[in-house]
Amino acid sequence: MSNEVKKAEGKLGVMVVGLGAVTTTFMTGVLMARKGLAKPVGAMTQYDKIRVGKGADKKYLKYNEIVSIADLNDIVFGAWDVYPANAYDAAINAAVLKEKDINPVKDELEKIVPLKAAFDKNYAKRLEGDNVKECKDRWDMTEQLREDIRNFKKENGVDRVVVLWAASTEVYVPINEEVHYKLADLEAAMKANDVENIAPSMCYAYAALAEGAPFIMGAPNTTIDIPAMWEMAEKTKMPIAGKDFKTGQTLVKSGFAPIIGTRCLGLAGWFSTNILGNRDGLVLDEPANFRTKEVSKLSTLESILVPENQPDLYTDYYHKVRINYYPPRNDNKEGWDNIDIFGWMGYPMQIKIDFLCRDSILAAPLCLDLVLLSDLAARAGRYGTQRFLSFFLKSPQHDYTQNEVPVNHLFQQYVMLKNAIREMGGYEADEEID
Ligand SMILES: NC(=O)c1ccc[n+]([C@@H]2O[C@H](COP(=O)([O-])OP(=O)(O)OC[C@H]3O[C@@H](n4cnc5c(N)ncnc54)[C@H](O)[C@@H]3O)[C@@H](O)[C@H]2O)c1
Numbered sequence: 142m143s144n145e146v147k148k149a150e151g152k153l154g155v156m157v158v159g160l161g162a163v164t165t166t167f168m169t170g171v172l173m174a175r176k177g178l179a180k181p182v183g184a185m186t187q188y189d190k191i192r193v194g195k196g197a198d199k200k201y202l203k204y205n206e207i208v209s210i211a212d213l214n215d216i217v218f219g220a221w222d223v224y225p226a227n228a229y230d231a232a233i234n235a236a237v238l239k240e241k242d243i244n245p246v247k248d249e250l251e252k253i254v255p256l257k258a259a260f261d262k263n264y265a266k267r268l269e270g271d272n273v274k275e276c277k278d279r280w281d282m283t284e285q286l287r288e289d290i291r292n293f294k295k296e297n298g299v300d301r302v303v304v305l306w307a308a309s310t311e312v313y314v315p316i317n318e319e320v321h322y323k324l325a326d327l328e329a330a331m332k333a334n335d336v337e338n339i340a341p342s343m344c345y346a347y348a349a350l351a352e353g354a355p356f357i358m359g360a361p362n363t364t365i366d367i368p369a370m371w372e373m374a375e376k377t378k379m380p381i382a383g384k385d386f387k388t389g390q391t392l393v394k395s396g397f398a399p400i401i402g403t404r405c406l407g408l409a410g411w412f413s414t415n416i417l418g419n420r421d422g423l424v425l426d427e428p429a430n431f432r433t434k435e436v437s438k439l440s441t442l443e444s445i446l447v448p449e450n451q452p453d454l455y456t457d458y459y460h461k462v463r464i465n466y467y468p469p470r471n472d473n474k475e476g477w478d479n480i481d482i483f484g485w486m487g488y489p490m491q492i493k494i495d496f497l498c499r500d501s502i503l504a505a506p507l508c509l510d511l512v513l514l515s516d517l518a519a520r521a522g523r524y525g526t527q528r529f530l531s532f533f534l535k536s537p538q539h540d541y542t543q544n545e546v547p548v549n550h551l552f553q554q555y556v557m558l559k560n561a562i563r564e565m566g567g568y569e570a571d572e573e574i575d
Contacts, residue, residue, distance in 0.1 A: 146565050147520040149211040154299035155512050156290065156354075158345050159308025160222040160255045162419050162472055163359070163386075165232035166501035167307070167508040168218050168253065172246035175213050179242065183506035185532075186210055186513045191559045192575055193568040207566035209520070210513050217297045221289070221345075222255035222308075223270030231255075235419070237472045237501045256289050259341045264311040267424055278334035279344055286348035294352075301519070303357065303512045304349035307504075309421065310360045311340050312429040313436065316367055322542075324376065327369035346370060350377045355515035358383030359508065361433045366538050374525045380518040382511060382527045385434075385535035388503035389496055390415060390476035391441050395551040397480075397494070398445040407483040408446055410459035413438070416467040417474040419500065426466035438462040440536050444549045474500045507533045521565045529561030 157164045173179035174187075181187045190201040204210050218228070226234065229250035232243050243250065257274045259282045276282040290302060320330045320338040330339050331347070342364040349356040350373050358364050358381075365374075365381045374381045387395065390413055401408055417425070425431045439462055448455040480492040511533055518527050531537035531547065532554035539547040548554055552574075560570035 145521065145567075146208055146517070148209045149215070149516065149520065151301070152215050152217050152297065152299040153211040153512075153516055154217050154219060154293055154297060154302035154354075156219040156221070156293060156302055156304050156349075157508075158221050158258075158304065158306045158342070160220040160224070160226070160228055160231045160253070161307070161309070162235040162237050162421065162501040163307045163504040163508065164220060165228055165235050165250075166237045167505040168228055169232055169238055169243055169246060169250065170505050171213055171216060171218075171509060172249050173242065176245060178245050181213075181506060181509060183503070184509045185506075185558070186510050187506075191562055192573070193563055193566070195571070195573075204562055207562055207568065208517060211516055216512075217299055218253050219293045219297075220253055220255045221258045221286075223258040223260050223268050223272055225255065225270070225272040227251050227255070228253035235472065235501070237499070258308075259286055259344050261336060261341050263336070264340055265309045265424055265430065266427055268309060279331040279336065279339045280328075280334075282341065283331060283344040283348050283351075286345055287352055290348060290352040290354060301516060302349075302352070302354040303515050303519075304345060304354050305357045305359060305508060305512055306342055306345060306362070306364070307359045307508060308342070309424045310430050310433050311342055311362045312427075313432040314338065314340050314363045316363060321363075321367035321369050324369045324372040327367075327373075340364060343370070346381070347373060350374055350379045350381070353377065353379060355380040355382070355519050357381070357511045357515055359386045359504070359511070361385040361436065361438075361536060363433075368542060371525055371540075378522070378524040380515050380524055380527045381538070382515055382530040383534060383536075383538050386504045386507045387533055387535040388500060388507065389474060389498040390478065391438060391535045392503075392551070393476070393478065393494060393496055394441050395445065395549050395554075398442055399550055399552060401480075401482060402446050405451070405454065407454040407487070408458040409481040409483055409489065410461075410479075411442060411481070412459075412461045412479045413476065414463040414465065415474055415476045416465050416470055417472075417500065418466065418468040418470040419472045421500070422464065422466040422474075425464050431464060434464065435462055436536075438535060440547070441549045444546055472500050472502075474498055517565065529557045532558045
């Protein structure tokens with residue numbers, strides 16, 4: 142193991158913004174796994190094995206055999222939410238998991254009581270909760286959140302905290318160069334209470350970084366996808382990762398599009414639609430909130446099947462993404478893809494993929510991986526945008542001011558993930574596929 146990575150000693154605080162379907166499924170799963178009552182299926186940090194070394198020396202090791210990763214037993218959870226329900230009641234309300242899979246950890250879940258949210262109804266009109274902070278302005282909002290993090294550390298005896306956004310998708314905040322490009326401008330806008338340009342999520346991110354905690358954006362919000370936050374991450378030497386958990390349809394897309402691209406088939410159109418009935422679906426039914434999601438979901442294909450690289454195959458394909466709120470399905474989303482491809486001499490063909498998935502069941506292992514790997518990155522002294530975490534994200538952060546193109550191809554992202562783990566473990570990076 143490398144000497145440069147500090148060991149994961151002591152407890153790790155995981156403070157989650159939003160105590161809804163994803164968060165309660167994540168927390169319940171971790172607590173159940175700790176008791177040996179459930180398996181953390183889908184979590185790369187718990188299962189994946191990476192090859193290190195080559196030829197006769199090669200070995201396949203789990204992540205924690207390569208580099209020090211926090212143990213599930215060392216995690217302490219905290220949360221903020223607009224609704225006051227504790228994690229047990231929220232898990233029951235979310236109705237993702239059966240009561241028999243929640244009750245064995247009821248006592249622990251009941252103790253996770255959400256702190257008052259930093260919230261502005263203009264950013265999620267369909268939420269009615271009143272567990273909300275009273276704030277003079279956005280700067281005060283940030284200060285109150287910083288205090289929450291400091292108190293959490295003190296009360297729970299934790300040195301390291303990671304803050305994860307798994308709250309509702311906010312309305313789309315277009316990037317405004319005058320406010321979002323420089324840290325000094327961002328801070329000035331918070332102090333001037335510029336509520337148009339400063340979303341509550343930006344206050345959480347700023348507070349986390351200021352308190353020495355990595356910040357992960359699990360929704361498609363602009364939040365940390367702005368140069369001012371990159372500057373803040375550099376200044377505080379903290380890792381950031383975003384945005385939008387890559388769970389169902391986009392996971393399929395980023396794994397399936399390479400089949401078309403690798404085989405040099407043409408693409409005429411890709412229509413993706415979803416029906417979803419949970420609170421996330423309700424919020425996304427609001428056009429302004431859906432816009433944020435749409436921008437994130439659309440970006441995946443364009444960087445895998447690139448028209449400029451293959452004009453015969455990928456010029457002008459029609460890409461559409463829709464989400465429809467449909468209560469009977471609750472958290473059990475149906476993601477349906479119709480793909481119109483063409484082959485030899487331009488003859489058309491179709492592929493249909495119907496993914497009957499469970500949204501929060503897919504998102505929970507990503508929460509765990511993103512939290513543990515951001516904590517690892519912080520201990521390894523890595524800061525700023527963590528590109529090796531793109532594997533987990535629908536719309537990976539990239540420096541668009543320098544025309545950097547994000548990597549969306551699932552298997553290229555996997556190489557980046559493996560190499561970062563290898564490097565942090567003191568092994569050589571390589572490009573072999575295994
Ligand atoms: N489940 C998935 O597959 C998936 C994939 C990608 C992204 N996401 C994103 O994850 C997020 C959570 O999804 P979910 O299904 O758990 O939603 P949810 O509606 O069940 O939970 C979100 C919670 O966030 C709370 N909230 C909203 N604004 C807040 C604020 N400012 N501060 C504190 N709490 C706040 C809400 O009250 C709600 O309880 C959504 O943004 C969703 O788009 C989910």
